[in-house]
Amino acid sequence: MSDGLSPQKTRGMTETIRISLDVMGGDNGATTVLEGADIALVRYPDIRYVLYGDKDTVLPMLENFPRVKQASTFHHTDVTIEMDERPSQALRRGRGKSSMWQAIEATKTEEADVCVSAGNTGALMAMSKFCLRTMANIERPAIAAMWPTMRGESIVLDVGATIGADAQQLIDFAMMGGAMARALLDIERPTVGLLNIGEEDVKGLDEVKEAGRLMREFELPKLDYQGFVEGDDLGRGTVDVVVTEGFAGNIALKTAEGTAKQLAEYLRSAMSRTLMAKIGYMFARSAFQRLKEKMDPRKVNGGVFLGLNGLVIKSHGGTDGEGFAAAIVLGHNMVKNGLTDKLEQDLSVYHKNRMPTDEENAS
Amino acid sequence: MSDGLSPQKTRGMTETIRISLDVMGGDNGATTVLEGADIALVRYPDIRYVLYGDKDTVLPMLENFPRVKQASTFHHTDVTIEMDERPSQALRRGRGKSSMWQAIEATKTEEADVCVSAGNTGALMAMSKFCLRTMANIERPAIAAMWPTMRGESIVLDVGATIGADAQQLIDFAMMGGAMARALLDIERPTVGLLNIGEEDVKGLDEVKEAGRLMREFELPKLDYQGFVEGDDLGRGTVDVVVTEGFAGNIALKTAEGTAKQLAEYLRSAMSRTLMAKIGYMFARSAFQRLKEKMDPRKVNGGVFLGLNGLVIKSHGGTDGEGFAAAIVLGHNMVKNGLTDKLEQDLSVYHKNRMPTDEENAS
Known part of the structure; x- marks a missing residue:
């Protein structure tokens, strides 16, 4: 190798x-x-x-x-x-x-x-x-979720292990999510984005901005950092790995679950309202079945502690x-x-070579 | 009166x-x-x-x-x-x-x-x-969004005016959202929830917990505080007004928009895949039209600066x-x-009588 x-x-x-x-x-x-x-x-x-x-x-x-x-x-x-x-x-x-x-x-x-x-x-x-x-080298665990997208699946972390994360912890999450993507999605060099509000470099949380700067300056092994992503990039599948601290990540996860339930309920109600709709439903039954399977939250069950x-x-x-x-x-x-071996290797390579954060420089 | x-x-x-x-x-x-x-x-x-x-x-x-x-x-x-x-x-x-x-x-x-x-x-x-x-009495503006729910509509704020909010600012958001609910949704005493991760009082952001404690202790005029809500309560319409700081609120808003687009795309693709599905679609056309109107993001367009x-x-x-x-x-x-008169009245009544926050007590 x-x-x-x-x-x-x-x-x-x-x-x-x-x-x-x-x-x-x-x-x-x-x-x-x-x-x-x-x-x-x-x-x-x-x-x-x-x-x-x-x-x-x-x-x-x-x-x-x-x-x-x-x-x-x-x-x-x-x-x-x-x-x-x-x-x-x-x-x-x-x-x-x-x-x-x-x-x-x-x-x-x-x-x-x-x-x-x-x-x-x-x-x-x-x-x-x-x-x-x-x-070793990891301060905080994260919970990672598989997120169904228009393109397939992405990995989102942290979805609720801890509130808040500094720049270094966000980078660790990126490494961990990247190893998970390589193990589960079979992608050699996963794309990674930092969840933020607004794509411009000037916006958003300071920790997120600093993590972005560090990931641009110091190329992470086997990761393709793509910059900031927003909430609607999650369903779009813009990147393979979406990194965020646990408060916003948990709220995003549950909001998506709630929206999916809400729309399934709208659909069910629309299809049972009139006779014509019911007949239409009969014809399109297998299509609805496919859709139901696609939207089935049980299929992507499992938060991974990394x-x-x-x-x-x-x-x-x-x-x-x-x-x-x-x-x-x-x-x-x-x-x-x-997964575990991939993760340990990545982390040890990275932490041997990484650049200090602003905070570490200051102390 | x-x-x-x-x-x-x-x-x-x-x-x-x-x-x-x-x-x-x-x-x-x-x-x-x-x-x-x-x-x-x-x-x-x-x-x-x-x-x-x-x-x-x-x-x-x-x-x-x-x-x-x-x-x-x-x-x-x-x-x-x-x-x-x-x-x-x-x-x-x-x-x-x-x-x-x-x-x-x-x-x-x-x-x-x-x-x-x-x-x-x-x-x-x-x-x-x-x-x-x-x-007067307001430190920071918020952007409020109308959120379509299973029950009708809720008001969610802040969806991106500023990142972070202390307990007092969250309470101000609750007051502003409440006035908006009374003006637009015609509800005499709107229910209010604080967006958090986990419903128990022990979890979540400190500012959110303190805002919750203050809202329990000091009954807000014309507001019915219901405690913490989670991301999936947004689509469910659990409360009339959901209060959050702008980072999580913006991510929730965009995540819901993205999920709705994603599911609409799944539906479109399922209904055009087979001949039977297409026939079914013809029959159920008016039902799909209703659904499309219901999901139309243009209908709830407009972020209100409060x-x-x-x-x-x-x-x-x-x-x-x-x-x-x-x-x-x-x-x-x-x-x-x-709306403006309702808001000014509520705020002046509240700020005349409100209890100090921990921070104010300390200083």
């Missing part, structure tokens, strides 16, 4: 991908998790599960999913984190002994390659940070089996494509 | 609404502005225009719009602000003598009740602030006559319903 790095580790075709599941997490209970595990397993028979949950709940249910049972090892846990528990309380009560904690910890002890949970987001992030710690010493994926709490399966498949593909 | 205030000024049915137009503003030239003026005038014959623009451009065009010509006074201006000009440069070059400046100034000299421009947003805001100054000593409305730069007419109609309705 021309960059002098050792060739990337890629897993052999026969190797299994080990996924730890917090079976107790989510609004819809353990059945949804096991249903999802079953669906994902049919698609990817190379998956092996490590299950964490209450034995009295999980073991009887597992009898209904013989394929999952066959492909799993089970560990009993005493504590279940509630969906509305505060992160600090969850950490106190669930550290060490909850299904959530142990599913996370399995990625640290290398019993699992990736952890998937539909539990309480705040608790999952707090426990993941506490248990796994951030990677920047920790272990891979954790947050599934929507309220999803069904199909949605949970999508989160598992996302985890499977990330491990299969060596 | 029980609150001891003088009765609100309401305009008589025979009185005219005077609207100043920056005829040179926008991507599509003066024709679009005059087309919009004509459409709005047909709907509301009580409108009178004060037009500002280059005489060589505007006067010949005006011959094609005899109704508008009849209802207007025209003022020649030498300078036209470019769409990509920096605000500071626009202010230097166009202060006093541009069509944009003079259209704004007309609301100060009381030649007009409201100003509408499709010109450069940054320049329009900079000139408006410089020319009109903020209202908090200045004069009403200014920013139309989308790239809109057509129909869209520009919507911005004019918005201005017409705000004046007709006495």
Whole structure:
């Protein structure tokens, strides 16, 4: 390889991908998790599960999913984190002994390659940070989302791990998002944009402007920095990776979800209002079906925690089996494509050579 | 009236609404502005225009719009602000003598009740602030947008006037949005939410949390504070007024616009893919037409600058006559319903009685 790095580790075709599941997490209970595990397993028979949950709940249910049972090892846990528990309380009560904690910890002890949970987001992030710690050179983790666009899919981060980010953290997010794009979207040199208000260099948040300046001056390895993007560039798919701090990112994500629901409701209501519309709907049924699949939020379920010493994926709490399966498949593909190795390599190359930020220059 | 205030000024049915137009503003030239003026005038014959623009451009065009010509006074201006000009440069070059400046100034000299421009947003805001100054008790203006929701319409502010806002400014935005809801949506006591990430009181930006605490403790006149809302509450129409600082608000607005375009494109593509879909489309044509009208972004065109000593409305730069007419109609309705008086009354009552913020207590 021309960059002098050792060739990337890629897993052999026969190797299994080990996924730890917090079976107790989510609004819809353990059945949804096991249903999802079953669906994902049919698609990817190379998956092996490590299950964490209450034995009295999980073991009887597992009898209904013989394929999952066959492909799993089970560990009993005493504590279940509630969906509305505060992160600090969850950490106190669930550290060490909850299904959530142990599913996370399995990625640290290398019993699992990736952890998937539909539990309480705040608790999952707090426990993941506490248990796994951030990677060398990374100050803060980010949550990355796959965003369906007119062109295909983009990666958007941070969508809610932390509020605010300085220039250096935004650049780290760009690196992490870039590694994820190379692993999942199979793009050699992903395009990256910084989310801002207005495209001119004069506008927007100071941190965003400084990150932009640094990314222009210091070419990032394997990233093609394209400048600022705006909210409407997200759906357009202008760049492969959109970088933002977590407050605006979370609001953008939820606004898009809400708008999609709103328009689906408009469409449903328009198509059921008159007899002619209903007849039209009958004819165009398969087209509507395609559209429905395309807009299905379950398909892009899964927020990826990046920047920790272990891979954790947050599934929507309220999803069904199909949605949970999508989160598992996302985890499977990330491990299969060596995301963590790609990320570590990129970060170490970058941080060896990077230029100081204004703040660092000042101190 | 029980609150001891003088009765609100309401305009008589025979009185005219005077609207100043920056005829040179926008991507599509003066024709679009005059087309919009004509459409709005047909709907509301009580409108009178004060037009500002280059005489060589505007006067010949005006011959094609005899109704508008009849209802207007025209003022020649030498300078036209470019769409990509920096605000500071626009202010230097166009202060006093541009069509944009003079259209704004007309609301100060009381030649007009409201100003509408499709010109450069940054320049329009900079000139408006410089020319009109903020209202007593208001530190910063906001841009408010009408947001179509599943329930009807909400008001969202700030969608991009300034980045960041402290607790007191967020409360001012709530008051201004509330007055706008009472004037335009005809709601006696509008519900208000603060845009945040997560509904629990522990999450989110400090300024937002403090604003929430103050709004709970000190009941705002004529506002029903409902707590935090999230991005997906925007499309749902959970509250009548959504308050946020301008960075997140602008990103939310543009993300929703982008998502709507994306889904319209999905729908168009699904309906033209197969013969059956095309036949279905023929049958359901009028339903699709309704849907198209419902999703038409031109209908909700117009960002309202609130908090200045004069009403200014920013139309989308790239809109057509129909869209520009919507911005004019918005201005017409705000004046007709006495927005400015409502706003001044609310603010003066509130600031007479309000509690100090943490920051003010500290100093």
